[in-house]
Amino acid sequence: MSKFLKAAxxxxxxxxxxxxxxxxxxxxxxxxxxxxxxxxxTIGEGAKNKVGPHLNGMFGRTAGSIEGFxxxxxxxxxxxxxxxxxxQNFIEFITKPKKFIKKxxxxxxxxxxxxxxxNLIAFLKAQSVGGKASPAxxxxxxxxxxxxxTKLLAKDVPVPSHGILHLGRLAQLDEVAAWDIDIRPxxxxxxxxxxxxxxxxxxxxENCARCHGDFGEGIGRWPILAGGHDTxxxxxxxxxxxxxxxxxxxxxxxxxxxxxxxxxRSLNDNDIYALTAYLLFLNDIVEDEDFVLSKENFxxxxxxxxxxxxxxxxxxxAHRAIKEPCMSDCVAGSPKVVSRxxxxxxxxxxxEGESVE
Numbered sequence: 001m002s003k004f005l006k007a008a009x010x011x012x013x014x015x016x017x018x019x020x021x022x023x024x025x026x027x028x029x030x031x032x033x034x035x036x037x038x039x040x041x042t043i044g045e046g047a048k049n050k051v052g053p054h055l056n057g058m059f060g061r062t063a064g065s066i067e068g069f070x071x072x073x074x075x076x077x078x079x080x081x082x083x084x085x086x087x088q089n090f091i092e093f094i095t096k097p098k099k100f101i102k103k104x105x106x107x108x109x110x111x112x113x114x115x116x117x118x119n120l121i122a123f124l125k126a127q128s129v130g131g132k133a134s135p136a137x138x139x140x141x142x143x144x145x146x147x148x149x150t151k152l153l154a155k156d157v158p159v160p161s162h163g164i165l166h167l168g169r170l171a172q173l174d175e176v177a178a179w180d181i182d183i184r185p186x187x188x189x190x191x192x193x194x195x196x197x198x199x200x201x202x203x204x205x206e207n208c209a210r211c212h213g214d215f216g217e218g219i220g221r222w223p224i225l226a227g228g229h230d231t232x233x234x235x236x237x238x239x240x241x242x243x244x245x246x247x248x249x250x251x252x253x254x255x256x257x258x259x260x261x262x263x264x265r266s267l268n269d270n271d272i273y274a275l276t277a278y279l280l281f282l283n284d285i286v287e288d289e290d291f292v293l294s295k296e297n298f299x300x301x302x303x304x305x306x307x308x309x310x311x312x313x314x315x316x317x318a319h320r321a322i323k324e325p326c327m328s329d330c331v332a333g334s335p336k337v338v339s340r341x342x343x344x345x346x347x348x349x350x351x352e353g354e355s356v357e
Contacts, residue, residue, distance in 0.1 A: 030123025032266075033116045036108070036207060039262025043127050052106065059085050059121075074103040091117050107219045111124070113133045124199030183253040187299040190252070194294035195274025198283045201289075203271050204278050207260040216282045226282040242283025246309040248301050252276050254296070 034043075040052040043258045047054040064071040064079035071171030073080075078101055083089065093100040095115055096110040105232065111117050160166050183189040205214070213219050216226030237244070256272050258264050267275070277293035280286045288309055293301070314320050 004354065017113060025127040026119045027122040029115075030119035030121070030126075033111070033120045034123050035263040035266055036111075039260070040106075040108075040210070044126065055124055058124060058128065059087070061085055061088070072105040074101050075105075087121060090121065095276055096121065096137075105234045106214075107210030109209035109214065111206065112202060181253075181257060183249040183256070185247040185249045185299075187249070187295070190249075190295045192295055193271040194272050194292050195270050195272070196276050196292045197274070197289045198284065200271075200274035200276070200278025200281070203267070203275045207263070207267070208275070211261060216279070224327035225279060227302070240283065241279055242285060242304060244302055244305050246306045248276065248280070248298065248303060251279060252298075 007267065037055075040050055041053040041055050042048060042050060047056050049066065049069045053066045053071075062079045063083040063085060064075040064077075071197075089100075094111050096178065097104055097106045097108055106234065111120065160169060181189065185282075207214055209220040212225050213222075216224065218224035224238055224240050225239055226241040226242055228243035231237045231243060232239075239245075245251065248267065252272060255267070255275060256265075256269075260266065273293050277291060280293070281291070285303065
């Protein structure tokens with residue numbers, strides 16, 4: 001093949017790859033993927049460094065080069081070796097961060113789906129204009145819009161006639177249902193769905209590992225989720241799902257309403273079943289990676305420490321019986337001071353020349 005044909009073929013190949021990459025990228029879908037990143041990173045107008053550096057102007061920038069951010073030694077070393085972020089190396093990095101840069105402090109487990117990686121790139125580039133992105137990237141524009149709508153609605157709503165303060169209105173049934181999502185130990189409130197342990201591992205690595213560790217061991221001061229067996233009598237016990245928690249419903253309920261951190265309510269019910277199943281696997285409560293947790297078998301799972309919890313019946317004890325409280329003329333005569341904080345030893349000793357009264 002002649003040099004000209006080789007050059008033409010190479011140019012056509014690059015063009016096709018570029019076109020394929022561009023068509024595969026979807027910035028709107030990338031915004032959803034970025035929800036997994038925003039607990040540590042920001043992008044957009046006024047973006048600042050958080051746990052991780054801001055991502056404005058990332059592509060074309062040397063790794064570890066944002067002034068004022070404390071990078072890991074590994075990241076600074078890669079930058080010193082000439083690593084400049086582009087599509088290809090960013091894809092390698094975000095697929096498995098700790099494999100691409102060993103000893104990086106980034107705890108994120110990585111994006112396993114190619115379309116998620118491409119869409120994330122599209123989003124980052126779309127939001128990063130001239131080193132800064134539009135306010136919509138972190139939701140600030142939406143928040144301002146909501147505030148404006150609230151102001152407009154507030155002045156247009158007629159004053160209610162009910163109640164003493166004439167405020168608000170009765171909640172609609174569908175509004176109550178949207179908030180009524182608690183899960184009880186007897187299974188009441190569980191949604192229809194199911195999830196396998198092996199699928200839960202994928203959900204965990206993408207959404208939880210950056211804070212709770214690859215195996216639930218916890219990173220930094222983030223909570224430990226697994227282990228701690230036989231430590232409850234220790235001076236500093238490890239209170240994990242497997243060692244301390246009484247009910248599996250608490251796991252499902254908490255994850256459903258509050259996790260992942262920074263992206264609460266972003267998981268669907270099947271993902272939550274799978275993630276809960278994987279947490280059981282990490283705690284050796286189930287041992288089969290093909291185990292499927294579902295609404296039907298959920299209440300058959302009992303956590304190891306369940307029997308050590310008892311019903312709180314203190315209100316039934318005679319000395320705690322609730323009596324009608326006195327509301328007026330409860331003490332005859334004028335009130336008297338019977339003790340002082342200093343005498344009760346709850347106030348630090350006064351220094352010379354100071355008074356504690």
